Structures are given as structure tokens and as C-alpha cells.
Amino acid sequence: MATGQAQKLAKWALMPSVAALSAWAFIPLALTFYFAFLRYNLQDPDNTGWAGFSNFYYFFKDPFFIKDLINTVLLVAGVIMATVVGGVLLALLLDQRFWGRGIVRLLVISPFFIMPTVSSLVWKNLILHPVFGLTAEIQRWFGFAQPFDWFGKLPLFSVGLIVAWQWLPYAALILLTALQSLDEEQKDAAAMDGANRFNYFRYIVLPHLSRPITVVILIETIFILNTFAEIKVTSVGGFAGNLTYLVFSQLNDANDVGMAAAGGLIAVVLANMVSALLVRLVGKNLET
Amino acid sequence: MGSITLDHVSKTFGGHTVVPDASLTINDGEFVVFVGPSGCGKSTLLRLIAGLEDVSGGRILLDGRDATTEGPAQRGLAMVFQSYALYPHMTVRQNIGFPLLMAKLDKAEIERKVQDAARILNLGDYLDRKPGQLSGGQRQRVAIGRAIVRAPKAFLFDEPLSNLDAALRINMRLEITELHQQLKTTMVYVTHDQVEAMTMADKIVVLNAGRVEQVGSPLDLYRKPANRFVAGFIGSPKMNFLDGAEAERYRAHSIGIRPEHITPTRDKGRWHGRIGVAEHLGSDVFLHVALDGGLGHLTVRTPGDMAVSHGDEIWLTPDDSRIYRFDKAGLALDHTS
Amino acid sequence: MARAQSPRRTLIFTLVGWTVGILMFFPIFWTTVAAFKTESDAYSLPQNFLTTPWTLENFAIVQERSDYVRYVINTTLLVTLSTALALVLAIPAAWSLAFAPRAESSSRLSGWAWIAIMLAAAGVSFVTLYVNDWKVDNFVLGVVLLLLVVAPATLWVWTRNTSGTLLWILSTKMMPPAGALIPIYLIFNRNGLVFRDWGWINLSDFNLMDSLWGMVPLVTLLNLPIFIWMLFTYFKEIPVAILEASRMDGASLWNEITRVLMPMALPGIASTCLLNIILAWNEAFWSLNLTNKYAAPLSFFISEYSSPEGQFWAKLSAASIMAIAPILIIGWFSQRQLVRGLTFGAVK
Structure with a gap:
């Protein structure tokens, strides 16, 4: 509520941001859409024209497509499972009182601030390396002559481990914030009602966390769908590539703009399904 | 000069009409109080005068000049908000000086005027504090200081005392009244509290559902309410209303009797009833009486310390010369006397 | 008031808490140790990390071989310019959404x-x-x-209406970069653009590939939704009456925003900036795809170590520490704002 003059000013104050974001959201999308139906390879610049759905057809027929799609789903599902379960446990732990809790909290959230290229290379080399890595050393100490080759044998799991390490602090921090907003009186009331620790967690804490857990799942889905640096930098794209990586390699290695655009559109559709849920959830919160 | 005229002003918010059609003249130097129940549109009306909202129809004249399309800054009015709306990051000095800074006065001039305002309001010792370090009453004074410092055409007060405790409220009520007598500037004051309206106003405007029900001096409204709404709103405790046979007797659809115009007696009178609650205030007693025969409930105010309590039987007699008569639509009929 | 906790319980939680904290932090700690060892010691660290000598040579080598300072300058420019640009765009937008909301x-x-x-x-x-x-x-x-x-x-x-605009702004953050990569890549790389012959305009003057002229607006747009949302939630906490008071006091819109709103929202604006500095600093997808030399930031610099020659762990560690240290410290300070910024108000 304000005067018409203020409303008018407000409208124009909003314009630069809306125009910029609108250009950012719609121009690439429109061009991706356009390219996806085009014969367009950078190595063969004169051969252009309408391609119909053939880009999509070849994309779906690409042996990497199904594998990478499955990888994408496995990566997202696995990391989310790990971070939500781990996040709840971590949040419960950090909600307790103990000596040095503030410092432990800082230690726990630190991985979130590490740039993806750093964490990828550190994990691949210093931690998981099959000969010189820390885990190899530990295995030898336990008597295994031939330490496990994480990135060789389980590339997707290894990438998942790195991504989970980065996102676990995020889940823990948000769930901890939610936990701390739980009314202290509810705890007292539950104690008066004779609830033991387990019942208190089951009937009070978990329902209270259901909403933040949903938020964590949705936001992590959107970010982890786009996992890229961890795959590229650890050079496992051929085995553990996801959809984002496939689009990149279509552009970068095959130079096929049409195909890459078709893949990009598929990624957009996938992400939109999740983001529609998230936007609805946030929107509900906005009304109240 | 500071006269304000509302000429058929209306205000609609997204299809919902808050003020259907209000016309009103506020003369220079008057202390006018807008009073009414919450949601009656009194604050909206004040914000329309301030220029914080646009009118949907009609005109607003300041000193006869059409100010309908002017922004709040151009109108030359000052406002004191319910929440004080002090700038928390500025000291008291900077808060009071802000309007002068915006008017691009030079530093020495600002300092002089701030000192003047601080003297009038007894804020001299607090000039370097931030609002967060002040009590409610002091914040209220700073808000007033910020308003008076640039000598506005009129002051607009939006329920300025509702955040203060009871004792402080009475104090500030006196201070604002004194300030008005000192400055002789037009003041428009919005409140839901009819006691504030009665004690402070030169002229009261009673509002209900966006309509101006009656305009007049406090005693006018008390003595000659134009309708049932005004009659019930002005006066404390509230006026009693009776209808049916008792009202027929006065050739009216309903009648109103103020609690202070009923005499209670032990042995005989017009109506017989039983006391529900007796509120002893020391100087007065308020009796809540259920009349026999389902005639209704009456509140009676009687001076002194009449020794009555719950369950006592009592006779009540109204002062016939002070009975208010209303027709079916609630409008006042001619006084019986 | 919470009851006192038994010392035994406190002790158990202290042990568990510190174990978990150290485990989570361990890779960072380990990198820090390796950064201060000689290259050959770094490869046999676990047995001898206390006995081998400490050294600073890796930091010197990293700078000497790959011009670390240039990447720091690029990253700093990218982060500060994009944050400043986002701030200029987001403050009026958030003001508009918070204080002149439209119901319809x-x-x-x-x-x-x-x-x-x-x-x-x-x-x-x-x-x-x-x-x-x-x-x-x-x-x-x-x-x-x-x-x-x-x-x-x-x-x-x-x-x-306001909530519709806000939700749309949020949804732009959801767009997967894979969907935008191709056109952005082609627009940035003039040689690949399908409409490359635009006659009178010489596109080689506007090469955005591997240039801050391209990266700064891009990163600004990446973070703008979060910027607007965070500022919006902070502005919402400021009573409208105070802004109205400033209007009554004769303040212009400029004065209303710069003298009243911004000083009051300063803590919120600062934490918004901090979170976005972290996000811009760590941005990897676009840096890896659109830069390789002149405008390359630190995340690209580190990725160069994925195909190294010879022994490189100590140098990788030294480079990593230099790349993450500043942002880790900023992150520790702004951890509480993280929740607000990365949940879009859905968790309070």
C-alpha cells in the first residue's frame, strides 16, 4: 500500500533486475530450443538446416545417454540419502551441549566452503589414491596388500562421496537451525506427558523437521543435478558422467551443437519438474 | 495557516471500499480528533491527508490550495506515528534534525532549531542517545520533536499514545494538549479511545465504517448525538439502549439512557431488577443490573460508595429529561425535553 | 530454563562431537599438512607427517610456475565486480518488492x-x-x-503480483546450466555463432570468451536471484512506518534508500554480500567452460592440476590452501546467513 507515485517508482526500480534475469532466463533457453531442432556441427559449419527431432532421436540412442541418465539419478538419490540421514544425525549432535561445540560446528560446516575443483583433486589424490592415498595407507596397515582403487572400481561412488562431503554441512546446518527453532516448552510438555527420548524424537522432532528436510531435498536435487566440476576434474566422465557432463562432451568433444542442445533441453525439463515442487513450497510459505 | 478540507474524498483498496465519501473542514489552529472503532477508516483518512495514500476520488485542499496530487513531502505536514518510527541508526539530534537536513538548511540553523525543540520537550539531556536507549515516553517526545522542528502547517497524530502504559498516556495527553495551546498549530489526532477524544479535542469527528457519523465539539456529541452509533460510542460507561414497549412509551423505536442519568433506590422506582456485578471505584459505583420481565440489562453509574453487592434487588429511575430517542434507522429524534 | 546436564553425558557428547568434527574437517587439515611438506615427503605422509621437515617452498614454486597471483586478481575482480553489480541491481528491486508490494x-x-x-x-x-x-x-x-x-x-x-515476481526470480536460479551452456558458449565464442556474419558489425571486437567482460555479468546473473531474495527478507523486517516517516520528513526516494533504508539494513546487506562472495568465489561450471587463460579464476587454476606432470601433491595442496583459505574464513563468519540465503525463506 502506497501512493500511485511510489508504486510507479517501485515498478521501475524492479525493471532492471527483471529485464536482466529475463534475458538470462529466456534468451539461452530460446536459443537452446532453436539449436535442438537444427543440424549444426561446429566442424561442419556449412551443413545447417532443420533437423526435426533427429537430434533427440540420436541423443536417446547414444549409448552414453541411458548410462548417464541412470548415473544422474543414482548420484542425486545417493547423495541426498546420505546427506539427509547424516544431516539429521549431525544436527541432533550439534544441538547437544558439549565442550567446544562452536568449534566443532565450524569444523563440520567447513567443507561447504571449499571450491569443487579443490575438493575433487584433494579427495582423488590425497585421500582416495590407490597407492599413496590415506585410505590406501590405512588398508595396508590393516594388512591388505592390494588397496582398493576407488576411482578405478567405483567412479560414481567416489564422485558421490565428494559431493556428499560438500553437501552434508548444508543439510546439517539447515536442519540444526530448524531444530533450534523447536520450542523449548514443547520438550518440557512432552516430558510432562511421559514421552521418552525415542518418542520425543519420533513424534515431536521428526514432524518438525519434515518441512526443512523437504527443502533440503529439493534444493540439493537442483544443485546436484548440475554436478560437473567433480566429474570433469577427476576425469571420470567416461564412466561416471551425468547428463550435464554429457551435454558438455557433446559440445566440447563432438562439437555437435544440435545434439548438445537437445541434451540441454532434457536437463531443463528434468530440473523444472523438481523446481516446480520447490517453488510451490516456497510460495506457500510466502503467503503466510 | 493550516486549514484542511476534504471534498468528497473516497478510498478503495483493491475493490474494497474503506472510505466511501467523506467531506470535512478543519480550520486553522483547531485540534481535531478522528475517533471510531478499529477498522473504521480513521487511520486511512489521516494517511490520505498526509499523502501517504492516494485518494480514489475527491479532492484534498490545504489552505484552499488543491493538494490532491502532491506527495507527502510537498504538503508541508508533519506526522507522529503509532510506532514512533524513529530512525534507529541516528541519534536523537539527528532524528529531530532530519527533516531540516532534507530541507537543506545549513548546519547552524539545524542545530539551533533542534535545541529549541529539545528545550520545549525536555530532551536536552538525551540528544546524543540512540532511540534504542530511550524509554517509550522519551521516544514519543522525540517523534513529536521531529514533527515540530520544521514548523509544519499541521500535525497529524496516528494513535500516538497507544503504545504507552496507562499513567504515561495521561501525562502525554496533557503534554500534547499544552503543546497545542503553545503552538496554536492545526492538529489532527486519530484515536480509538473516546476518553482521549473527549479530553483533547476542539472538534471530534466520529467515524464508522468509513463514514463521518457526526462532527462537533465534545459536549455537543455528548449532549446531542446524531444517532445511536455516536450515542453509544461517546461516554463512559456506554449508554444503555432499550427498545420495545419501554421505547414505545417515548414514541421512539429505541431509547438511550446514560448510566449517570439513572437513579438507583432501594424501595421504589420505574424499573425493578437484580444486580449482577457492582464495580466499586471508590468515587463511583458501576452497577450492572438485569431488569425484571426481560426488559434488558442496564449499567448505572452512581456517585459515592453505595453499599450494594451481587444479587441485591434494586429500583431504577431514569431522568426523563435526558432520554435519547432514536427512530428505526438509528437516527436521533428531537429531544424529549 | 534447561536442566543441568550430567557431566558424563557432556563428556560422551564432547568425544563424539569432536570425532565427527575432526573427520569432516580432516581432508582440509590433511591438505594443509601436505602443503608444508616437500614433494617426496607428501607422497609418504601418513607414516611420517610429524617427523618430516616443514617447508614453504611449495608456495614459491606454485607462484613461479603458474603465476598464482594473476588468478587471485582475476577471482578478486570477478567476485567484487559481480557482487557490486548485483548489489546495484538488487537493492532497488528488493526495496520495490518489500515496500511497494502488489497484491494483484x-x-x-x-x-x-x-x-x-x-x-x-x-x-x-x-x-x-x-x-x-x-x-x-x-x-x-x-x-x-x-x-x-x-x-x-x-x-x-x-x-x-509481488509473490509471483519473487517466485519467478527464484525459478531463474533453478535453470540448469546445461540448458544454457550451448548458446552462452556460442555467444561468447564468436567463431561458433550460427549467425556470425552480421555484416557491418565486427564481432571480433566483442569476444567475450575468456574475458571478464563476459564472466562478470554472467556471475552477477547467477547470484542475482539469491541477492534479491536475501535482501527482500532483510528489508521485510524493517517497519514501513519508518520509510513513511522519512517521506513525511521530505526525503526523496534517493535519500529514503541511502539515508534510512540502507543504514538500517546494513547488517543484512553485508551478510548477503558475504554469502554471494562465497558462491562467486567457488563458481566452477562456467569458469571451467568459458575461461582458460586471461580471465581464469582460481577454480580453473586448481583444475589444471588434474593432468599434471611429475610429482605434484605438495604443490596441489599449497595451491589449494591459497585458493580456499580466504573464503573459508569468510564462510565461518557468515555461516548463520547461509540458511537464509540458500533456503529462500522456506526455513526460518
């Missing part, structure tokens, strides 16, 4: 009318492209086609 759309057209307009624009574009044999080699035509797509959409967003 200000457009008289219905949602279906907007959809019809956008479909019509898409149809016109389609026919135009068809007629031109799917080539756009005319600058004017290219711009007209892009405007045809973007202008109706922009106007539609612009006239929506």
Missing part, C-alpha cells in the same frame, strides 16, 4: 492472454526462421527475433 497483477490481460501472446511470438519466430532457411545472418533480424521472445516474457513478469 497490474496488467489487465489475463494469464491466458499472456500465454497467447507468447505463443504468437514463438509462432512468428518459427515462421521467420523457416522462411530464412533456419539461418539468421542479419543482425537486425537476430535482435528482432530475440526481442520477440524476451519482451513479452519480461513484461509479463514485470506486471505480476
Whole structure:
């Protein structure tokens, strides 16, 4: 509520941001859409024209497509499972009182601030390396002559481990914030009602966390769908590539703009399904 | 000069009409109080005068000049908000000086005027504090200081005392009244509290559902309410209303009797009833009486310390010369006397 | 008041808590140790990390071999410029959304009318492209086609009610970079653009690939939604009456924002900036795809170590520590704002 003059000013104050974001959201999308139906390879610049759905057809027929799609789903599902379960446990732990809790909290959230290229290379080399890595050393100490080759044998799991390490602090921090907003009186009331620790967690804490857990799942889905640096930098794209990586390699290695655009559109559709849920959830919160 | 005229002003918010059609003249130097129940549109009306909202129809004249399309800054009015709306990051000095800074006065001039305002309001010792370090009453004074410092055409007060405790409220009520007598500037004051309206106003405007029900001096409204709404709103405790046979007797659809115009007696009178609650205030007693025969409930105010309590039987007699008569639509009929 | 906790319980939680904390932090700690060892010691660290000598040589080597300082300058420029630009765009937008909210759309057209307009624009574009044999080699035509797509959409967003605008802003953050990579790559890399012959305009003057001129606006746009949302939630906490008071006091919009709103919202603005500095600093997808030398930031610099020659762990560790230390410290300070910034108000 304000005067018409203020409303008018407000409208124009909003314009630069809306125009910029609108250009950012719609121009690439429109061009991706356009390219996806085009014969367009950078190595063969004169051969252009309408391609119909053939880009999509070849994309779906690409042996990497199904594998990478499955990888994408496995990566997202696995990391989310790990971070939500781990996040709840971590949040419960950090909600307790103990000596040095503030410092432990800082230690726990630190991985979130590490740039993806750093964490990828550190994990691949210093931690998981099959000969010189820390885990190899530990295995030898336990008597295994031939330490496990994480990135060789389980590339997707290894990438998942790195991504989970980065996102676990995020889940823990948000769930901890939610936990701390739980009314202290509810705890007292539950104690008066004779609830033991387990019942208190089951009937009070978990329902209270259901909403933040949903938020964590949705936001992590959107970010982890786009996992890229961890795959590229650890050079496992051929085995553990996801959809984002496939689009990149279509552009970068095959130079096929049409195909890459078709893949990009598929990624957009996938992400939109999740983001529609998230936007609805946030929107509900906005009304109240 | 500071006269304000509302000429058929209306205000609609997204299809919902808050003020259907209000016309009103506020003369220079008057202390006018807008009073009414919450949601009656009194604050909206004040914000329309301030220029914080646009009118949907009609005109607003300041000193006869059409100010309908002017922004709040151009109108030359000052406002004191319910929440004080002090700038928390500025000291008291900077808060009071802000309007002068915006008017691009030079530093020495600002300092002089701030000192003047601080003297009038007894804020001299607090000039370097931030609002967060002040009590409610002091914040209220700073808000007033910020308003008076640039000598506005009129002051607009939006329920300025509702955040203060009871004792402080009475104090500030006196201070604002004194300030008005000192400055002789037009003041428009919005409140839901009819006691504030009665004690402070030169002229009261009673509002209900966006309509101006009656305009007049406090005693006018008390003595000659134009309708049932005004009659019930002005006066404390509230006026009693009776209808049916008792009202027929006065050739009216309903009648109103103020609690202070009923005499209670032990042995005989017009109506017989039983006391529900007796509120002893020391100087007065308020009796809540259920009349026999389902005639209704009456509140009676009687001076002194009449020794009555719950369950006592009592006779009540109204002062016939002070009975208010209303027709079916609630409008006042001619006084019986 | 919470009851006192038994010392035994406190002790157990202290042990568990510290174990978990150290485990989570361990990779960072380990990198820090390796950074201060000689290259050959770094490869046999676990047995002897206390006995081997400490050294600073890796830091010198990293700088000498790969010009670390240049990457730091690039990253710093990228982060500060994009944050400043986002701030300039986001403050008026957040002010508008927080203090002049619209309950209803200000457009008289219905949602279906907007959809019809956008479909019509898409149809016109389609026919135009068809007629031109799917080539756009005319600058004017290219711009007209892009405007045809973007202008109706922009106007539609612009006239929506406040919560609609906010949610749309949020949804732009959800767009997967894979969907935008191809056109952005082609726009940035003039050699690959399908409409590359625009006649009178010499596109080689506007090469955005591997240039801060391209990266800064890009990162700004990546973070703008979070910027607007965070500022919006902070501004919402400021009572409107105070801004109205400033209007009554004769403040112009400029004074209202710079003298009243911004000083009051300063803590919120600072934490918004901090979070976005972290996000911009760590951005990897676009840096890896669109830079390789002149504008490359630290995340690209580190990725160079994925195909090294010879022993490189100590140098990798030293480079990593230099790349993450500043942002880790900023992160520790702004951890509480993280929740607000990365949940879009859905968790309080």
C-alpha cells in the first residue's frame, strides 16, 4: 500500500533486475530450443538446416545417454540419502551441549566452503589414491596388500562421496537451525506427558523437521543435478558422467551443437519438474 | 495557516471500499480528533491527508490550495506515528534534525532549531542517545520533536499514545494538549479511545465504517448525538439502549439512557431488577443490573460508595429529561425535553 | 530454563562431537599438512607427517610456475565486480518488492492472454526462421527475433503480483546450466555463432570468451536471484512506518534508500554480500567452460592440476590452501546467513 507515485517508482526500480534475469532466463533457453531442432556441427559449419527431432532421436540412442541418465539419478538419490540421514544425525549432535561445540560446528560446516575443483583433486589424490592415498595407507596397515582403487572400481561412488562431503554441512546446518527453532516448552510438555527420548524424537522432532528436510531435498536435487566440476576434474566422465557432463562432451568433444542442445533441453525439463515442487513450497510459505 | 478540507474524498483498496465519501473542514489552529472503532477508516483518512495514500476520488485542499496530487513531502505536514518510527541508526539530534537536513538548511540553523525543540520537550539531556536507549515516553517526545522542528502547517497524530502504559498516556495527553495551546498549530489526532477524544479535542469527528457519523465539539456529541452509533460510542460507561414497549412509551423505536442519568433506590422506582456485578471505584459505583420481565440489562453509574453487592434487588429511575430517542434507522429524534 | 546436564553425558557428547568434527574437517587439515611438506615427503605422509621437515617452498614454486597471483586478481575482480553489480541491481528491486508490494497483477490481460501472446511470438519466430532457411545472418533480424521472445516474457513478469515476481526470480536460479551452456558458449565464442556474419558489425571486437567482460555479468546473473531474495527478507523486517516517516520528513526516494533504508539494513546487506562472495568465489561450471587463460579464476587454476606432470601433491595442496583459505574464513563468519540465503525463506 502506497501512493500511485511510489508504486510507479517501485515498478521501475524492479525493471532492471527483471529485464536482466529475463534475458538470462529466456534468451539461452530460446536459443537452446532453436539449436535442438537444427543440424549444426561446429566442424561442419556449412551443413545447417532443420533437423526435426533427429537430434533427440540420436541423443536417446547414444549409448552414453541411458548410462548417464541412470548415473544422474543414482548420484542425486545417493547423495541426498546420505546427506539427509547424516544431516539429521549431525544436527541432533550439534544441538547437544558439549565442550567446544562452536568449534566443532565450524569444523563440520567447513567443507561447504571449499571450491569443487579443490575438493575433487584433494579427495582423488590425497585421500582416495590407490597407492599413496590415506585410505590406501590405512588398508595396508590393516594388512591388505592390494588397496582398493576407488576411482578405478567405483567412479560414481567416489564422485558421490565428494559431493556428499560438500553437501552434508548444508543439510546439517539447515536442519540444526530448524531444530533450534523447536520450542523449548514443547520438550518440557512432552516430558510432562511421559514421552521418552525415542518418542520425543519420533513424534515431536521428526514432524518438525519434515518441512526443512523437504527443502533440503529439493534444493540439493537442483544443485546436484548440475554436478560437473567433480566429474570433469577427476576425469571420470567416461564412466561416471551425468547428463550435464554429457551435454558438455557433446559440445566440447563432438562439437555437435544440435545434439548438445537437445541434451540441454532434457536437463531443463528434468530440473523444472523438481523446481516446480520447490517453488510451490516456497510460495506457500510466502503467503503466510 | 493550516486549514484542511476534504471534498468528497473516497478510498478503495483493491475493490474494497474503506472510505466511501467523506467531506470535512478543519480550520486553522483547531485540534481535531478522528475517533471510531478499529477498522473504521480513521487511520486511512489521516494517511490520505498526509499523502501517504492516494485518494480514489475527491479532492484534498490545504489552505484552499488543491493538494490532491502532491506527495507527502510537498504538503508541508508533519506526522507522529503509532510506532514512533524513529530512525534507529541516528541519534536523537539527528532524528529531530532530519527533516531540516532534507530541507537543506545549513548546519547552524539545524542545530539551533533542534535545541529549541529539545528545550520545549525536555530532551536536552538525551540528544546524543540512540532511540534504542530511550524509554517509550522519551521516544514519543522525540517523534513529536521531529514533527515540530520544521514548523509544519499541521500535525497529524496516528494513535500516538497507544503504545504507552496507562499513567504515561495521561501525562502525554496533557503534554500534547499544552503543546497545542503553545503552538496554536492545526492538529489532527486519530484515536480509538473516546476518553482521549473527549479530553483533547476542539472538534471530534466520529467515524464508522468509513463514514463521518457526526462532527462537533465534545459536549455537543455528548449532549446531542446524531444517532445511536455516536450515542453509544461517546461516554463512559456506554449508554444503555432499550427498545420495545419501554421505547414505545417515548414514541421512539429505541431509547438511550446514560448510566449517570439513572437513579438507583432501594424501595421504589420505574424499573425493578437484580444486580449482577457492582464495580466499586471508590468515587463511583458501576452497577450492572438485569431488569425484571426481560426488559434488558442496564449499567448505572452512581456517585459515592453505595453499599450494594451481587444479587441485591434494586429500583431504577431514569431522568426523563435526558432520554435519547432514536427512530428505526438509528437516527436521533428531537429531544424529549 | 534447561536442566543441568550430567557431566558424563557432556563428556560422551564432547568425544563424539569432536570425532565427527575432526573427520569432516580432516581432508582440509590433511591438505594443509601436505602443503608444508616437500614433494617426496607428501607422497609418504601418513607414516611420517610429524617427523618430516616443514617447508614453504611449495608456495614459491606454485607462484613461479603458474603465476598464482594473476588468478587471485582475476577471482578478486570477478567476485567484487559481480557482487557490486548485483548489489546495484538488487537493492532497488528488493526495496520495490518489500515496500511497494502488489497484491494483484497490474496488467489487465489475463494469464491466458499472456500465454497467447507468447505463443504468437514463438509462432512468428518459427515462421521467420523457416522462411530464412533456419539461418539468421542479419543482425537486425537476430535482435528482432530475440526481442520477440524476451519482451513479452519480461513484461509479463514485470506486471505480476509481488509473490509471483519473487517466485519467478527464484525459478531463474533453478535453470540448469546445461540448458544454457550451448548458446552462452556460442555467444561468447564468436567463431561458433550460427549467425556470425552480421555484416557491418565486427564481432571480433566483442569476444567475450575468456574475458571478464563476459564472466562478470554472467556471475552477477547467477547470484542475482539469491541477492534479491536475501535482501527482500532483510528489508521485510524493517517497519514501513519508518520509510513513511522519512517521506513525511521530505526525503526523496534517493535519500529514503541511502539515508534510512540502507543504514538500517546494513547488517543484512553485508551478510548477503558475504554469502554471494562465497558462491562467486567457488563458481566452477562456467569458469571451467568459458575461461582458460586471461580471465581464469582460481577454480580453473586448481583444475589444471588434474593432468599434471611429475610429482605434484605438495604443490596441489599449497595451491589449494591459497585458493580456499580466504573464503573459508569468510564462510565461518557468515555461516548463520547461509540458511537464509540458500533456503529462500522456506526455513526460518
